[in-house]
Amino acid sequence: MSVFCIAEGILPLMVFILIQNGNAEECTKDVYNRYYSCEGRNLTYIPTSIPSSVEKLDFSFNWLPSLQKHLFPPLYDLQVLDLTRCQIQFIADDAFHNVKNVTTLILTGNPISYTSPDGLNSLHKLKRLVLADTGLLSLSVQLNNLTKLQELNVGTNMIQTIALPRFMINFKDFCVLDLHANKISSLKVDHTAVLREMKGNITLKLSSNPILHIEPGAFKDIYLKELNIQSTFVSFDAMRDGLKGLGGLHVGKLLIGLYVVDRSKVIYDANYLDGLCLINFREIYFLQKDFSDSEINVLQCMVNATKIILKRATIGSMHVSFHQLKELYIYRSRMPIVLDLSHLHTLEKLVLNDSKPVYLHGMNDMPKLQHVDLSGNQFNLVDCCSRFFTGMPNIHTLNLSFNSIIYLSNNPFAGLDSIEILDIHLTTLRSLNAQFKFFKSLKRLRYLDISHTDSTFLRTMAFRYLISLKVLKMAGNRFQGDALSYIFKNVTSLERLYLSNCGIQNIDRRAFESLSNLRHLFLSQNKLTVLDFATQSYLKSLTLLDVGMNSIFSIPLHTLKNLPTNLSNLDLSFNPIECSCSQIDFIKWLVNHQQLLRQSANISCKILSQDLNLRVIDFDIEGCVHMRRLTIALCVFAVTFLVFVSLLIYKFQFYLRYGYILLRGYRASRQQEWSYDAFVIYSSKDEAWVMDELVENLENGNPPIHLCLHVRDFEAGKAITSNIIDEGIMGSRKVIVVVSKHFIESSWCRFEFEVAQSWQVMERNANIIIIILEEVEEEKSKKVFGLHKHLKNNTYLKWSGNPINNMTFWIRLRKAVITGN
Template identity: 25%
Template sequence: MGQSANSYLTLLVLLLSLGCAQRSDTDRKRCGYCDLQLSCDCSYGGFIHVPLVPERALTLDLSFNNITEVWADDLSGHMSLRALSLHGNRLAVIHPSAFDSLWSLEKLDLSDNRLTDINHKWFTKLGALQQLNLLDNPYSCLGSPPVFQSLVRLRRLDFGGPALVELKRGDLSGVTELEELTIHANNLERWERASWTDHRGIDEFFVQNLLVLDVFKFVSLLQHRFLLHYPRKVSVIHSQVFVIPCLTARLLVNMQYLDLSNNLLTDLTVTEMLCNGDGTLKDLRVLNISGNSLKSVSTISRLVAKLSKLTHLDISRNGYSSMPQDCSWPRTLRHLNISGAKLTTITSCLPTTLEVLDLSNNGLKSFFLFLPALRELHLSGNKFLSLPQGWQFPNLQILTIQSNTLNMFGNSDLQSYRRLQSLQAGQNKFVCSCDFVDFLQSDFKGAGDVHITDRTESYICDSPLYLQGEPVGQVSLSIIECHQVLFVSVSCGVALCVALLLCILLWRLHAFWYLKMTWAWIKAKRSSKRRRKRDRTGAEALLSFDAFVSYSERDASWVENFLVPELEEPRENAEDSSNPRSPRSLTLCLHKRDFLPGYWIMDNIMSAMERSRRTIFILSQNFVESDWCRYELDFSHFWLFDGNAGGEAAILILLEPLSKDDIPKRFCKLRKLMSSTTYLEWPQEEERSGEFWKNLREALRVEDD
C-alpha cells in the first residue's frame, strides 16, 4: 500500500509539472511591434510572460519588462531567431529546455536579471551562439559541469557581477574561439592559481576600473611572465596604477599598443616604467599615458626618444604648464596629443615630423612654428583671436579651432592654407559683419574651397548687440549695413543732386530773395518796435510825411525838377488860395535828404515808410534795375500787407510804358497790385501834365481836421 501511495504521489507531481510546463497560450499577450524586417521590439511593454510573436521573427527584444520565468514552450517554434534580449527583467527561472528550439540563435542577452544559478542545459542546443551576456546576475559561481562546453562558436562572452566570488579552472572549458572576454569580478574570494599553459593566442589584454585593496601587498607580475610575452595590446585604464617596474616592462617583448590612461603615473614612475629611456618596448607603436600626473614635457620626450617605432603618443590631460625650447623625439612620431594641459605658449620642442597635433583645451593665444608635414591641427578650447598663419602648415588638411575667442575670418584668411579641406570653428564670439556673414553662408551652401564640417548651429553672432544669439546662417543684413561706403557715397551724391536741383528751383522761385528780405524785415521790425517804444516814453517824435518817394537815382532829375516842386511848392496861381479846399503844400520823404545819418539803411527805409501816409513808386526800367529801389520795393512789399498801412498806401507812377511783366516775378504781390490798382502814367504830351498832377494830388489829398 505504501509503495502504491508513493507511486501515486510521484505520478501526481509529474502531472502537475507537465501541466505547469505546458501553459495555455490564452495566458500570454501578443506583441504587435514587429516590422517588415521581422524585427520585434517588445521592450518596455509591461509583459510578465514571454509574449506571442510571429514564428518567423529574426530578432526579439524583451528588455525592460517584468518577466520572471521562461517556460519550455515560450520560445518553441522560433527556429529562425537570430537575436534574443531579456536584459533588465526579473528573470529568476528558466526552464532547462527553454532555448532548445533556437538552433539559429547568434546573440543571447540575459544580463541584469535575478538568476542565482547558471544551468549548462540552457546552452546545449545553441551551437550557433556567438555572443552571450550574463552580467549582473546574483550567481556566485559559474557552476559545474562547465556551462559553456557546447558553445564552440562563441566569440564574445560577458559574465560576472557583484555576487561572483569564485572562478575555477575549467570554467571556460570548450571556449576555443573566444575573441573578447569581459569579467566583472571585483569581489572574488577564490581564484585558482594559474599554471603553465599555451597562451600564444592572447593578443589583447584589457583591464578597466581595477581596484587594489591592499597596495602594500601588491607584487610585480614576474611570476606571470609566461602571460606577458605574447600580448601585443595591453590596456589598464582607470585602475590606480602608479608604477610598472622596469623588469616587468622588459617582459612585454611583443608590446605594440600600451594604454595606461587615467591612472596615477608621475614623471618618476614613468621613468621607471620606460627603464630611464633605454629603448625598452622597442616594438611599441602607440603609447597612451593621458590623464595621469605628469608635469615635464622634456622628461617624457627623453624617455621615448629611443622608441624607434613609436608613431602615436598621447600625453593629454596632464599637468604640463610650460614647454622647453628643445626636445628629443623619435623620428617616427606622427601623432602627438598634448590637449587638456596648461600650456600658454609653444616652442620648437614640438617635432617637425608630426602629421597630427592636438593642443586643444590649453591657454594658447598664438601659434608660430613651421610644421611642414602636419595634416591635422586641433586648437579648440584655447584663446586664439585669429586663425594661425597658413604658411606654417603647407600640407594642413584639417583644422579645428572651436571655442576660442575668434571674431571673424574669411577667404583672405584661408587663402594661405594651400591644402586645407575641413574647418571647424564654431562656438566662438563672432562679429557678424557683412563680409563674414556672406562668406559663411556661402560656405554653408558648399560654395567655398574649404568645407565647414561642424554644425551650422554652432556659429552664433556675439555682436552687434541686436544680432546677439542669432545663428549666422539665418542672419539677413541690409544693403545699408553691408555697403556703407557705397551707400554713403550714393546718398551724398543723390543728396547733392537734390540740393542742387532744390537750389536751382528756389533760385528760380526767388526763395532766397524772400528769405533775405524776410530776415531784413524782421530785423527792421524789431528796430521799429524799439523806436516806437522810445517815442511812447516821451522821446521827441519824428515828423510825419505825406508820402515816401521811392525812385531810382537815374530818375532823380524828374523827381527833383517835377515832382518835388509840384507837390511841395504848389504854384500860387494854380488854384484859389483862399479856398479852404485849395491844395496845400505836401511834405515828401526823399532818401537823399531825409534819411537820418548814422542809421542802418534798412532802419531808415522802415522808418520812412512808417512815418509816411503814402508810398510813391516812380516805376521805370531804371527802378527795376536799381538795388536800392529793390530794397524799398521789398520793404513796401512787406509793409503793404503787414496790416499797418491802409489798403491804398501805395501810389504807382509809370515814367515810361511798363507792364506788369516787366516787374520781377519775385514781387508777386506788387505785380498783383498793378493788376488790381490804377496807376498813373507820366504823359508824354506836355498839355496832359496838368491832369496828371491833379490826379496825383487827389490820390495824396488828406482832409484836414
C-alpha cells in the same frame, strides 16, 4: 527549462493574455523596414503589421506574461529579439518556433518561473542569450540544442557556482560566460571541470561576486581569453588568498581591483598582490580605489606582462625590469611617480595621464617606443624635448597637452624626426625661437595641435618646414598684425585648419593662397564680419567652412554665389544676422540652401528683430514682398508730397527766410561776443517811454546797462531782419520786451518776439524779460505767437505810475538784466 520552478497563477495569466485586446500605440520603424521598436507601448501581443523582413525587434517594457507557440507571427528574417522586462513568467514549448532564426535573444529583467523543456531549444541559430536579472538559481539550464551559442549572460541572478552542464563541452564556438553580480562565494576544482575540458578562448566575468575562497588548483592549466574579477573578493585577505588560488591559470587579459571606493578599508599588507606571480597573464587592468598609507608592490608580479593598465594605483617609483612589456598605461596615480623607464627595449606605447606630480628620470634608450602620451600631468618641462626622449627615434605620436609650461630649446625635436602626431594644446608654450623654427626637424609631421598655448604668431612662415602637415589646430592663440598672410605660405599639404577663438577681425585674400588642398576651415568664435576671403579660387577643395559665433550680420549675394563649388557644410550659427526686408536676397539664399547650412536651426535673427528666438529660415519673406509694394506706393506719395511742399515753400518763403536767418544767427553766435547788455523790443509809438524812462534809468544808472535800440543802434543799409538777428538778438545778453497795445498791433514787434523765443529755445537760456507797459486783453495777447503762454509760465515786470512801486520795478529790472548769462 527545468531549473525554473512552477508558480501558481499561470492559468489565469494565460486566460488574461488570450482575452486582452492590447490597445496600444503603433510601433516605429526605420526607413528600410529592418528595425522595429515597440518599446514601452503597453502591448500584450506582437502586432501582425510587423513585416516578415524585419531583422531586429525591440519589444522591451511591454506586457507578455506568457510566451505561447503562436504568439509570434512568422518572422523568419528576425536576428535580434529584445524582450527586456515584459513580465514574462511562463515559456511554452516551441514558443519561438516562428522566430527560430534569431541569433540574439534578450530576456533581461523577466520573473521567469517556468520554462518548458523545449522552450528555447527551437532557437538552433542562437549565438547570444541574455538571462540577466531573471531569478536564475544555477547554470543547469535546458540549452543542449543551442550548439551555436557563443555568449551566455546570466549576470545579476542568484547563481552560487560556476559549474557548467556537461553538454556545453559540445559548444565549440562558446566564448563568453558572464556571471557578474551573482552569489558565488567559493570556487572549487570540480566547479571548473567542464570549463577545463572546453579548452576554448573563453571570457569569464565574475565581477561583483562575494568570493571568500578559491580552492588551490581550481584554475590550474585552464586557458581563458579574459578573466574579470573586479570587486569580487569580500576583503583584502580574501583577495590575497584568492589570487594564490588562481595559480596555474593562463589568461590573456586579467581585470582586478575595485569599482567603488570604500574609505573604511585601508590596505596594510603591501604584498597582498603577490598571488599575481602565480598567474600567467599577458595583459592586466588594475583599478585600485582602496587606500594605503604606504607604497604597494603593484608591479613586482607584472614583469612578464605585455600590456599593463593601472588606474588610481599607489605606485610610487618604477624600477622593475619588465621582460616583454609593450604597452604601459597609468591613470590618476594616487602618489607621486618617479619614472625610470630606461632601457625598456620592448616598450612601444606609454600613456601617463592625470598623475600629479610626476618626476621624469631616465626615459631613454627605448628604440621601439612609438606612442607617448604624457598629457594632464601639470608638467613644467625645461629645455624640452630631445633630452627627455634620447634614443627613441621611432616615436610617431607625442602628446604633451594639458600640462603647465613647456620651454622648448633651440632644436627641441632633434633625433625625433619620425614624429607624425604632436599635441601640445592647453599647455603654455615658451621658446627661445620666436619664429617657430623649432619645427624644422618634423618633416613627417601630419598632425599638430598647438591650440591655447599662449602663442603669438608674427609675419613669418612659421610652418615652412612642415611639408607633410595635414591637420593644424591653433585655436585660442594670437596673430600680430597681418601675420595670417604669411604663416601658411609653405604648408601646401594642409587639409584641416582650426583658427577658432583667435580674435580675428579681417582675413586678407592672400592668407590661404597656398592651401589649395584645404578641405575643412574652422573660424568660429572670432570677430569676422565678411566672407570675401572664401571666394578665392585657390580654396576650390573646401568642403566645410565654420564661421559660427562671429559678427556677420549680412553676406552680399555676389559673395554667396562665389563660394567654393565643393562646399557642402557651412556653419553660420550664432551670428547677429540682420532680419529685415533690405536683406531679403540673403535670407532667401539661406532658406533655399538649408542642406548646405550646418546647424541651420541655430541661425537666428539677432538684429532688427524683437523675437530673439526667431530662426532666419522662419522669417516672413512674403511680408517683405508686400513691403516692396508698399515702398512703391510710398515713393509715389513722396513725389506728390514734394510737389505740395514746393508750393508751400513758394507761398511761405518769408517765414523760411526767417528760419534761415535765425539758424545762421545761431551758428554765428557761437563765435560772437555780446555788444549790448539787452536788446529792447518795443513799438515806435512807445518810444517816448523807452527813451525817457527805460534808457534814462538803465544806461545812466550804476553800473550802466548798455541797451540796443533799433532807432539808434541798427546798422544803416543793412536788412532789418539781419539787424534784428546780428545786432539785437545775437549781440545782446538779454532781450527786454515792452508789451503794450501798440506792441500787439505791430508786425515787426511780433516778428522780433518770435525770433527772440526761437533763439531762447536754441540757447536754452531764460533771456527774455517781459515788461507790461499797459494792460492788454487776453484775447489780444494771443495774437502774438507764444506771448500768452510765456506770461502764464514766467515772471514778468509791470509798470505803474506809482513812484514807490517804480523804484522796486527798476531794482528788479536791473537785477534781471545784470544776473545770468
